[in-house]
Amino acid sequence: MPLSLLAGIVVYAATATERFPTIVLAVGAAGLVVNTVALAGGWPSILPVGLVGVAAAYAVFLAFRSESVDPWAPFVAAALFAAAELAFTFLEPLSARPSRALQARQLLTLGAGALGTAIFGSALLLVAGEGGSSVALDAAGILAAVAVMAVVAGLAVRRATQDAPSAGQTSRAVVTTFEDGMD
Amino acid sequence: MSGAATPKIGAYAGLAALGLLAALATGLPELVVLAAPFAISLGLGLLLVRDPELDAKVMLERDHVLEGEEIGATIELRVAKGAERVELLIDIPPALVTTPEYPRLLRLRDGEESAYHVRVKCSRWGAYGFGRLQLRTHDAFGMFRHELVLDCRQPLKVYPREESIRQLLRPRETQVFSGNHVARQRGEGIEFADLRPFVAGDRVRHVNWRASARRGELWVNEHHPERNADVVIFLDTFAEARRGGRSTLDPALRAAASLVGRYLRQKDRVGFVSFGGMLNWLLPSTGNRQLYRIVDAMLDTQILLSYAWRDVAVIPRRTLPPQALVVALTPLLDDRAAGALLDLRARGFDLVVIEVSPSSYLPDPKDELEVLADRLWRLRREALRDRFARAGIPVAVWEEDSSLAAALEEVSAYHRFGRLASA
Numbered sequence: 001m002p003l004s005l006l007a008g009i010v011v012y013a014a015t016a017t018e019r020f021p022t023i024v025l026a027v028g029a030a031g032l033v034v035n036t037v038a039l040a041g042g043w044p045s046i047l048p049v050g051l052v053g054v055a056a057a058y059a060v061f062l063a064f065r066s067e068s069v070d071p072w073a074p075f076v077a078a079a080l081f082a083a084a085e086l087a088f089t090f091l092e093p094l095s096a097r098p099s100r101a102l103q104a105r106q107l108l109t110l111g112a113g114a115l116g117t118a119i120f121g122s123a124l125l126l127v128a129g130e131g132g133s134s135v136a137l138d139a140a141g142i143l144a145a146v147a148v149m150a151v152v153a154g155l156a157v158r159r160a161t162q163d164a165p166s167a168g169q170t171s172r173a174v175v176t177t178f179e180d181g182m183d
Numbered sequence: 184m185s186g187a188a189t190p191k192i193g194a195y196a197g198l199a200a201l202g203l204l205a206a207l208a209t210g211l212p213e214l215v216v217l218a219a220p221f222a223i224s225l226g227l228g229l230l231l232v233r234d235p236e237l238d239a240k241v242m243l244e245r246d247h248v249l250e251g252e253e254i255g256a257t258i259e260l261r262v263a264k265g266a267e268r269v270e271l272l273i274d275i276p277p278a279l280v281t282t283p284e285y286p287r288l289l290r291l292r293d294g295e296e297s298a299y300h301v302r303v304k305c306s307r308w309g310a311y312g313f314g315r316l317q318l319r320t321h322d323a324f325g326m327f328r329h330e331l332v333l334d335c336r337q338p339l340k341v342y343p344r345e346e347s348i349r350q351l352l353r354p355r356e357t358q359v360f361s362g363n364h365v366a367r368q369r370g371e372g373i374e375f376a377d378l379r380p381f382v383a384g385d386r387v388r389h390v391n392w393r394a395s396a397r398r399g400e401l402w403v404n405e406h407h408p409e410r411n412a413d414v415v416i417f418l419d420t421f422a423e424a425r426r427g428g429r430s431t432l433d434p435a436l437r438a439a440a441s442l443v444g445r446y447l448r449q450k451d452r453v454g455f456v457s458f459g460g461m462l463n464w465l466l467p468s469t470g471n472r473q474l475y476r477i478v479d480a481m482l483d484t485q486i487l488l489s490y491a492w493r494d495v496a497v498i499p500r501r502t503l504p505p506q507a508l509v510v511a512l513t514p515l516l517d518d519r520a521a522g523a524l525l526d527l528r529a530r531g532f533d534l535v536v537i538e539v540s541p542s543s544y545l546p547d548p549k550d551e552l553e554v555l556a557d558r559l560w561r562l563r564r565e566a567l568r569d570r571f572a573r574a575g576i577p578v579a580v581w582e583e584d585s586s587l588a589a590a591l592e593e594v595s596a597y598h599r600f601g602r603l604a605s606a
Binding site: 045046047048051052053058061062063068070073074076077078080081084085088089091094096097098099101102105109113116117120121124125128142150153164 | 190191193194195196197198200201202203205207209210211214215216217219220221223224268270284286287288289291319321323325340538
């Protein structure tokens with residue numbers, strides 16, 4: 001399922017591009033191969049590389065595009081997000097199969113996330129299309145991007161500090177025991 | 184409790200950062216649209232993450248069962264702070280099997296109180312603790328997982344099941360208290376022993392009137408009194424033969440438990456010695472309390488590898504009372520156990536050896552060399568049995584597919600024959 005979504009993005013980018021469809025296809029295919037390897041081998045650490053590859057194929061398509069804004073971008077974003085969520089869920093080291101109810105709930109949450117992405121993306125593109133381009137807007141965009149990343153980094157650092165085991169805590173032992181128990 | 188970030192958090196941060204930077208560099212708003220869901224998901228995941236607070240209680244239907252029986256257990260979970268997905272694992276020893284199988288994946292809401300019913304099949308004897316729960320929680324965004332261990336262990340004793348016994352071994356010597364064994368001595372009892380002339384002080388009701396009329400003087404009946412006996416169950420725990428989940432210790436313990444129960448029901452004093460890497464003993468005594476004491480002591484029995492030489496001198500003297508019947512259950516795999524048994528016989532104990540045969544636990548020989556090794560091994564065992572026989576120790580080989588009653592009958596016949604020969 002995640003691979004078919006990603007393949008859909010690559011196919012869309014390769015068929016909709018006005019120039020160099022081979023380059024788009026090559027970049028996208030490389031991303032798909034990396035994703036396939038990550039899913040087959042159970043390596044979540046290389047999954048982002050594959051996702052970046054697929055996103056890069058779409059970015060190449062956008063770069064060669066003469067029109068200002070791609071109206072299908074929100075759906076591409078929704079597909080990419082859904083594929084990433086599904087791939088990480090697939091690679092999650094669960095020791096038991098989820099029940100049908102839990103699976104349905106997960107799918108519902110994923111659907112809501114994808115829908116939210118599409119709606120939010122459409123709104124964002126609408127704002128971007130209406131606003132045009134100016135130095136002030138670019139500066140605001142840079143500031144917003146930096147602020148978003150700073151907030152995310154700050155939260156991550158705070159969580160890491162909270163989760164660090166204190167002296168005498170045997171978190172490693174607990175993790176080891178759990179792994180043993182699952183075997 | 185321990186918490187850890189999943190690989191997803193780094194991946195989403197990287198994707199969001201790369202997307203936003205690429206959007207800034209290229210001026211393509213579509214790339215912001217691509218990066219936005221990852222950034223939002225990451226932000227929400229970091230903001231909403233929390234440590235779960237769970238408490239559990241484990242209840243067992245019974246705290247003691249027989250081997251092979253099944254009991255019900257209830258796991259009650261009280262959730263102060265829940266989680267989207269919780270993996271619940273019951274840490275159980277391999278001898279216990281749960282139905283339905285665990286781990287299970289659950290969703291636990293805040294304030295929820297839920298109960299899960301489990302059937303536990305106790306396939307092997309032993310003393311266990313049931314109810315150590317290991318939980319791994321995942322947050323809604325899949326960014327963090329927490330692991331916690333709730334130790335709600337309840338003691339569970341699985342007693343060995345009984346082997347069928349038709350007739351118990353009769354001890355050669357009896358003790359002074361009343362019991363069910365006909366003593367060799369003469370005294371007050373039911374079993375007729377002999378006739379003798381009347382002497383002053385004899386009771387009139389013991390006069391045999393028929394014999395007196397025939398002989399023209401008073402003759403009285405003599406009887407054998409019914410007495411109890413001292414029995415010591417000697418369990419060899421130096422070595423065992425094991426295949427899969429089965430071992431020679433299992434039938435030995437079942438036989439020991441069955442013999443202890445039956446002898447105690449006959450009002451005998453029963454003691455227990457576990458002789459091996461770890462020495463364990465119980466002084467002979469009578470009654471139900473002694474039965475439970477011995478069976479509880481048996482549950483702690485295990486084979487501990489030890490190279491230390493041990494002989495019967497290390498066993499406390501009161502554990503082996505004089506004239507006691509010693510029933511040894513051994514796979515005859517260790518020279519120290521064989522030496523100790525020969526030593527016991529040399530000290531005058533009425534000793535009976537039931538050999539729990541390890542043959543069925545051995546793999547079939549594959550080549551000529553293995554066949555030869557197997558033959559040599561069997562010859563050595565045969566020689567050891569012969570040594571026991573020459574020392575006057577009856578040995579019965581108890582194969583896995585035969586009953587304990589047959590093995591007991593075999594040594595019982597030898598026992599009777601030995602007594603006649605020595606008389």
